[in-house]
Amino acid sequence: MAEKNGRKILVAVDESDESGYALSWCLKTLSNSNDTLVLIYAVQPRPVYTAIDSTGYLFTADIIANMEILSNQVAQSVIDKAKKICSEFDDQITVEAMVETGDPRDVICEMADKLKVDFLVLGSHGYGTIKRAFLGSVSNHCAHKVKCPVLIVKKPKSNDAHH
Amino acid sequence: MAEKNGRKILVAVDESDESGYALSWCLKTLSNSNDTLVLIYAVQPRPVYTAIDSTGYLFTADIIANMEILSNQVAQSVIDKAKKICSEFDDQITVEAMVETGDPRDVICEMADKLKVDFLVLGSHGYGTIKRAFLGSVSNHCAHKVKCPVLIVKKPKSNDAHH
Numbered sequence: 001m002a003e004k005n006g007r008k009i010l011v012a013v014d015e016s017d018e019s020g021y022a023l024s025w026c027l028k029t030l031s032n033s034n035d036t037l038v039l040i041y042a043v044q045p046r047p048v049y050t051a052i053d054s055t056g057y058l059f060t061a062d063i064i065a066n067m068e069i070l071s072n073q074v075a076q077s078v079i080d081k082a083k084k085i086c087s088e089f090d091d092q093i094t095v096e097a098m099v100e101t102g103d104p105r106d107v108i109c110e111m112a113d114k115l116k117v118d119f120l121v122l123g124s125h126g127y128g129t130i131k132r133a134f135l136g137s138v139s140n141h142c143a144h145k146v147k148c149p150v151l152i153v154k155k156p157k158s159n160d161a162h163h
Numbered sequence: 164m165a166e167k168n169g170r171k172i173l174v175a176v177d178e179s180d181e182s183g184y185a186l187s188w189c190l191k192t193l194s195n196s197n198d199t200l201v202l203i204y205a206v207q208p209r210p211v212y213t214a215i216d217s218t219g220y221l222f223t224a225d226i227i228a229n230m231e232i233l234s235n236q237v238a239q240s241v242i243d244k245a246k247k248i249c250s251e252f253d254d255q256i257t258v259e260a261m262v263e264t265g266d267p268r269d270v271i272c273e274m275a276d277k278l279k280v281d282f283l284v285l286g287s288h289g290y291g292t293i294k295r296a297f298l299g300s301v302s303n304h305c306a307h308k309v310k311c312p313v314l315i316v317k318k319p320k321s322n323d324a325h326h
Contacts, residue, residue, distance in 0.1 A: 004192060004193065004195065007192060022312075025312060029167060029170060029281055029282070029312075030167065030193065032167065118192055119192070119314070124306075139306075140306075143287075143302075143303075143306060143315050147317060147319060148317075149185075149188060149192075149314055149315065149316040149317065150314070150315050151282070151312055151313070151314040151315075152306050152312060152313050152314075152315070153312040154310060154311075154312065156310060
């Protein structure tokens, strides 16, 4: 049977090692040069710090501007790193990247449906320990909510590795 | 990049339409003739009905024997159907089948680890609505417990289908 043709695979990326592992695993084990990998990074919306409530906890406009800049830098850095992983592994595969603002749980599921991807790949954890405590597990949520098949990749602990 | 070579894919099968859909989806979208599909069906252990407690709810040995026969017939029928799906889709792919006794949540995870499969494919539901109520979701449990990547395939509702 011929190689599978032209699947569209959505891969959720973030700052975590798990996400890098999931992407590498997908490239190594599943995808081929006929596929399109769509990398998605969700920027969580900035909390509204600007309320004029005179509590003394306000951030200045400078700080908020810096937060925006940092957030964009982080997003770009995550996408760049993910693209580098792709090109190093398979320099012919088509890679698209998108940065969307919103709760990653919603953004990832919405985009999977909208783009009619064949399946979604994501690390089993991600978006950091602290954020996860607030968000609940992104992978868990997506596995329940998204319509397309979901592939959850765990980064093996060092003593689980087969090689 | 060449076709992926010789992955070992564990596919959990049961009586449900979801499981048939997950297997078909895997054959259509992921696997190729170089892979080995390992089909696993978990037979839930028979409850111990034979306790000699004289409550009047005892099953006779005949009934218990018939339960065993039926259980084996169901297992064989599920495996046969799954093999048929495989051979109709890809008559060159290597298919192995195993029937194991135990809680499907444990059996599937243990076998995935033991066989060192590349990934596990399973439907998002399965083992029936009634059994699920007792077991909790098999897919949910496996997604959390198993070490290898897990692909959860949902059967689209008829109005979700893209074609």
